Amino acid sequence: MTRLLGLSACAVALALAVFGAAAAVMGARLRRPELVRSAIAAAYANFALLLVANLAMVYALVTRDFSISYVAQVGSRATPLFYTIISLWGALDGSILFWGLVLSGYTALAVRWSRAEAGAVLPYALAILLAVGSFFYLLLVGPANPFGRMFPVPVDGPGPNPLLQNHLLMAIHPPLLYLGYVGMTVPFAFATGALLAGGLDDRWIRLTRRWTLTAWGFLSLAIIAGMWWSYEVLGWGGYWAWDPVENASFMPWLTATAFLHSAMVEERRGLLRVWNVSLVVATFVLTILGTFLTRSGILSSVHAFTQGTIGFFFLAFIAVVLLFSLALVAGRSTELRGTGRLEGVVSRDTAFLLNNLLFTAFTFTVLLGTLFPLAAEAVRGVKVSVGAPFFNRMTIPLCAALLFLVGVGPALPWGRPERQLLRRKFVPPFLALGLVAGTLLALGVRAPFTVAAFAFAGFALTANLGEFADGTRARRRAHGEAPPRALVRLVRSNPRRYGGYLAHLGVLLIALGITASSSFRTERQATLRPGQTLAIAGHVLRFERLWARQEPQRFVVAADLTVLRGSTSLGRLDPRLNYYAASAEPVATPAVRSRARADLYVTLLAFEQDGSSATFHAYVQPLVIWIWLGGAVIAAGALLALSQRRERRSPGGERLPAAAQAEAR
Structure with a gap:
């Protein structure tokens, strides 16, 4: 019953999305508002249907209904309830299901909040949103169907990936990432909708900027939460490694940031209109490309917890979006011409232009480093990797220049100073x-x-x-x-x-x-016996003992460490190693003592079975909490x-x- 309910909700959502997209366009073209109203009703119904489908999956996970394929993939009787619920987005099919819910929610909110201001643009923007939704709903009833039938029905499942049930940030980072990723669909819809409607006045930039800012805020939080998660879980003492999954979220953030700045130039000077539309399209395409890279299994990543066979569908979708967008921009090239000009080399106008050039170069550099291994393997048949040294060498000068412009831009006036x-x-x-x-x-x-x-x-x-x-x-x-x-x-x-x-x-x-x-950063590694100490950057770590316990889903081995400064005890740390039945390797839980000046970070690397010694890696890293x-x-x-x-309107009547x-x- 649960399987049928969830699958039926996705199928009806697909049908309604296709109908709604067609009705919205026909209503606008034929000037039939009742068709537009029916498309709006379809958008609201889609949100309700996707909510039902997601709740059905959560119910199946909680009740351990292993007759459903996704539950059999990520469920386990030993997994705690909290991690069972949030495993909804822990693997490919569930993440697409949750993506559909977020997209349908954004669509409903865009109609609700921007209907009056959007005017004639709304039907076309709604059609784009529903068309994008149709793609994801098609995946849900086809290659990424989470409600597939399992036969024979397994008695138990493997549970979520161990790294996904080792920290509370699993409940925070992925939803924030989806809110940022999926949110970029709304500005794309309003930008292309404005091109279709011919409404290329100031209205499109206002609508697009506000929704971009919303998604950008979520994406900013998601990136920081992802860095924090990596820092707290992976046990290597770092928070950013230029991993493909990290890059996938960073690239649309860069282009969205560029747009938020260049949008002000268009508002002020009537310039960069083609550039702004291109940035909005690029941001949306990069979110889809990032999903392809992280969900298709085509690139290896320490963060890629889900892999599937839907890569072809994403590539085809990206190609359609690019062709559609390029055709629109080419067809509206006359209307997209700027109406103003830059005034003065030393001005905020120029600073924002340089800002955009640097962000574009930054995005291209990250994209090149991320995709180069794919190109090399396709052309030469050789597997290569592009690591942190390349990215650091190429992006550090760009970061320095952007830091300088962060100060220059606000201090300069518009026009000649x-x-x-x-x-x-x-x-x-x-x-x-x-x-x-x-x-x-x-x-x-x-x-x-x-x-x-x-x-x-x-x-x-x-x-x-x-x-x-x-x-x-x-x-x-x-x-x-x-x-x-x-x-x-x-x-x-x-x-x-x-x-x-x-x-x-x-x-x-x-x-x-x-x-x-x-x-x-300071780091030291040492093997200690109980009572022995490790000194690092003004701190002394005294190893007290090892202890172990069995938890429902894992076996935990931990070390008790006392943190000393001189003869004064500053507290205790307990770095751990967690052993899961579904994983051959233990998952580390570092112990972190965060302060405004520096973090003390300790990882348990290995231990003797009899508790006679343990090996630790300790780091002292200044100002991490500032991140x-x-x-x-x-x-x-x-x-x-x-x-x-x-x-509001100016004295001349212009809004x-x-x-x-x-x-x-």
Whole structure:
């Protein structure tokens, strides 16, 4: 019954999506609003159907219904209830099912929230959303059917991949990633819908920017959560390895970030319209490409927990999307021509243009390094790998330049600036740059990347904080407000602008955390007997004992360590090795003591069966916690920017964003 309910819901959703897409287009072309209304009803019904299908799968997982193929693949009677429920997205078929739910939810919300503003664009955007949904629903009733019948019915299953039942972030990272990935479908739909409708006025950029910002915020959190998960689970002391799965989520983040900046140039100057449409299309295509790379099994990855045979379908879908988008852009080339021009080389316009060029180069570099092994194997028949040294060597100069622009962009005005303004805006940041660089050199730091990263971060931090300070001073002079009140009201008066600056501060915290933890990392490995100690970077680890216990789904071996500084005990750590029946290798659970200055990170590598000794790998890594804090600040900035009020009309009758009006003042 559960299998039939879930499969039927997916099949009906497919039929409704195809009908809705056709009805939306016909309703727009024939000017028949009742057809558009029926398409909207189909979108709402799709969400209900996918919700039913997902709940049916959760019920099957919880009740251990091994007659259903997906439950037999990831279910186990020994798996705790929490990990049983979230195994919904732990393998290929379930992840596609959850993707369908998120996509149908976004479609319903896009109709609900953007219906009035979208106007004539809505039917076409809805048709695109339902057409994309049709592709995923087709997978659910075909090659990625999670409700297949198992015969004979197994008594038990292997359970989820051990790495997916070893940390609470399994419940957080994948949903955030789907909310970011799938959310990029909405701006793609509004951009292509505007091209189909011929509505290439300011409306399309407003609609697209807001939905892009929403998905970008989720994707930012997902990337940070993924880094944290890797740090807490894989036991290697790092958080980013330029792994194909990491790159798959990073590339659409780069292009979406570029779009959020270039969209402002189009709003202000009427420029970069073709470029902006191309960025929106590229972002959507990169999310599908990332899904292909991580779900087809074509690339190896320590994060690739699901593999399947649906790679051909994704490649065909990518080809259709690219051909469709290129044809639309070519057909609307006249309407897509810019109406303005850049004013001045030293201006925010130029800074944003350079920003976009750097983000594009960054994306191409990551894409090249990720796909090169595939190309090499296809052409030469030889398996090669592209590792962290290539990515670091190629991207570090780009990162340094982007850090510098994070400070330059906010400090420059639109158009040609006055010299007095340039001096006032840039003297403090350049003083900060020189002070930071000089201090590091005086302390003996000679690594060019380390000095440049800290110096440029100091420059950008001073410039962005200066924008808050300048605005607060202006409000104090104009309204006589106390500094805290003036700052709060300043931010509330233009949340989009200051949300962007807040996101910049989050990026700078992440940059400082990555630079410090990679440049000043200390590590030691030692085999200890009970009572012996390991000294590392001002910390002393004393090995107390080994202990073990049997848990429902695994056997755990752990070490008790006391952390000392001098004769003072700072607490205890218990790194573990977890043994699962379905895995030949143990899964490590590192012990991490996080502080603002540095993390103490310890992994249990091996042990004697009689408990007489154990081998540990210890790391001390400065400012790692700043990375996680930076992710939270970025999310806060995105949320603040999304709180911007709806646009209002200018005195001339043209609808302009309130943020633009405030900046013009």
